[in-house]
Amino acid sequence: MPVVLVGTQVKGRANFMAVGWIARVNGSPPMIACGLGKNHYTNQGIAETRTFSVNIPSSDLLEKTDYCGLVTGATADKSGVFDLLYGELKTAPMIRECPVALECRLFRTVDLPTHNLHIGEIAGVYADGRVIKDGKPDFPAIDPLFLTMPDNRYWTLGKYAGDAWSAGKNLAKGG
């Protein structure tokens, strides 16, 4: 699963949480969903402001990312861990050190047994110009992290393996 940092403002203070349970879920408008255990402090910020951010850390931010997954904002002030950036939503703190950051407007929270599934509409995208090539994100330059469970390990992105909606064309032709 991809590793992101979800940013919120809780009681007026920026807070970040490492999250692996995240995916795109709607095409138009673009939406993203994340599943958070109900005990997490981040839920309060999403409920308060109805906004959140999704920040993609590069592997050089591994230690800070993991820190944001180890300690809760209920007892630790994580607002100074990163340089912050605010977009048009004003209450979704984004991380300048992350090569890609999105700000989201809450569309709906689905109440699941132990988790809240927060579905957000992407309202803005911010990217470091150094990770954009020919107008598209250059993923080796973004250098994202992945998390596997239950072995609880981080991994980097591997090698290019093929083109999607293309590599299977021979089979589609009956080849």
Next chain:
Amino acid sequence: MPVVLVGTQVKGRANFMAVGWIARVNGSPPMIACGLGKNHYTNQGIAETRTFSVNIPSSDLLEKTDYCGLVTGATADKSGVFDLLYGELKTAPMIRECPVALECRLFRTVDLPTHNLHIGEIAGVYADGRVIKDGKPDFPAIDPLFLTMPDNRYWTLGKYAGDAWSAGKNLAKGG
């Protein structure tokens, strides 16, 4: 995003679709969600049987995986692309060639503007013994694929980068 093959039975025939919009969303019971464009044939199978499977292909299945994303089950019979396995749910076809396969019971479908977000409770997990090490999934052995958009490329898993809920401990101590 991780690449999986979602398996369904539509009008009594097994069908598979390549999906990248997928994530874990609930802890207990374990649930997984996938966002599918409403025009996809797979939605019919999930609505009919209220079950689906999630199969994790290794990179050597790239061509067949991409094929399942290129052609629709409405016009192509994909039931013979893989060797099939059925679990206790009976209507969620799983793929023997995939090192890990899950069968899911539909919990809820969230109606989003252009996509259906299908939330399934994991009812069974099947894994090739060769990808289990010390009782846990060995991810380099699973050799999963990732998809990036909008460049539409497949990638392999990279290198081990650190331990989760551990690598940030020095920062948590104020180090």
